[in-house]
Amino acid sequence: MNQRKALLRVLKGERTDPPPVWIMRQAGRYLPEYRELRQQAGDFLTLCYTPEMAAEVTLQPIRRFGFDAAIIFADILLVPHALGSDLTFETGTGPLLSPIADPRDVDALRTADSVHEKLAPVGEALRIVRSALPPETTLIGFAGAPWTVATYMIAGRAVPGQIPAHEFLRRQPEAFRRLINLLTEATIEYLSDQIAAGAETIKIFDSWAGSLTGPEFQLYVTDPTQTIVRAIRKRHPGVPIIAFPRAAGDALPAFVADARPDCVALDQSVNPTWIADNLDQQICVQGNLDPALLESGGDELIAAVESVLNGFAGRPHIFNLGHGINPAAQIGNVEKLLETVRSWRPGQASAASRLPGK
Ligand code: CP3
Secondary structure (H helix, E strand, O other): OOOOOHHHHHHOOOOOOOOOEOOOOOOOOOOHHHHHHHHHHOOHHHHHHOHHHHHHHHHHHHHHHOOOEEEOOOOOOHHHHHOOOOEEEEOOOEEEEOOOOOHHHHHOOOOOOHHHHHOHHHHHHHHHHHHHOOOOOEEEEEEEOHHHHHHHHHHOEOOHHHHHHHHHHHHOHHHHHHHHHHHHHHHHHHHHHHHHOOOOEEEEEEOOHHHOOHHHHHHHHHHHHHHHHHHHHHHOOOOOEEEEEOOOHHHHHHHHHHHOOOEEEOOOOOOHHHHHHHOOOOOEEEEEEOOOHHHHOHHHHHHHHHHHHHHOOOOOEEEEEOOOOOOOOOHHHHHHHHHHHHHOOOOOOOOHHHOOOO
């Protein structure tokens, strides 16, 4: 059967011109319709756990922009919540969780199968979205990678440098390993449920991968991702997996070779020429426009979008940002991004050079 969904075709290794496009955190505070529903819900977690609301928020950017993919509205910290961590989101300070200070805090967590019941509302939201999406739009499920989720659980909040997690892994290596194993298992169960509920591909966010190097990167970033990828592939053959080991740097080629995701998402620090030299041409990449350009806009935005498009023209590519869109991003700039991606063809003269006054 011909696959109508461009994003799924590219995840299977095809190249499309122009590439499919969606943006990380596409449902969020830069959209007035999001802010309105967020205010009605009162609380971020209410939004996540009320399937009709989560589905509505997921669909908002699809209606407004017609992206090629919808990503289910949820958060990577719902897994620790299901495992028994207290979780609140305070406006301005970000997430707060009960911190993990010693091995007993790891022992007190619930078992991995708790996610089935506790995170059932996410499955319900996926079912609603799947039945409402246009036939050409792909539905993405997601979870945080064990390392990144562990950094928030240990510190109890977002901290620069993820220092508490580094300290815990060195002082309590055995308890740290148990935490990573529990998160790996819970993530496999949660992602399987998302696929059963209608997610057509899944993405693993390892936002703090870049704070580990060498053997620790292998042990806590690559190995858990490999375990998740293998388990999901066994249970759900044919469902493509996107991995986002943010700021992995030189560790990226070995990560891709060992973890074997179907696609690797790149942050904005990654140069397409370096990718061409270091990743096999068949490997699908996603990314990697600097999100700050959606605040500033102008010719610089158009030129940067084209440079990402041209940079990855030789391989399967999904256009995206290098990290989540900022609340201060301008809607007009998202529209400009989409126009530029959708009118681009390989080898064509730059739209930036065709602007009036050039
Ligand atoms: O991409 C999407 O549109 C789907 C929804 C989504 C959210 N968070 C909603 C959200 C996704 C995929 C995430 C992933 C996530 N959450 C990550 C990994 C990606 C990344 O950005 O590195 C991380 C690290 C988190 C944890 C998290 N959630 C933090 C640190 C914060 C506070 C900082 C912030 O950006 O506000 C959140 C809150 C959050 N998650 C919001 C949204 C829309 C804002 C909450 C609000 O509306 O007040």
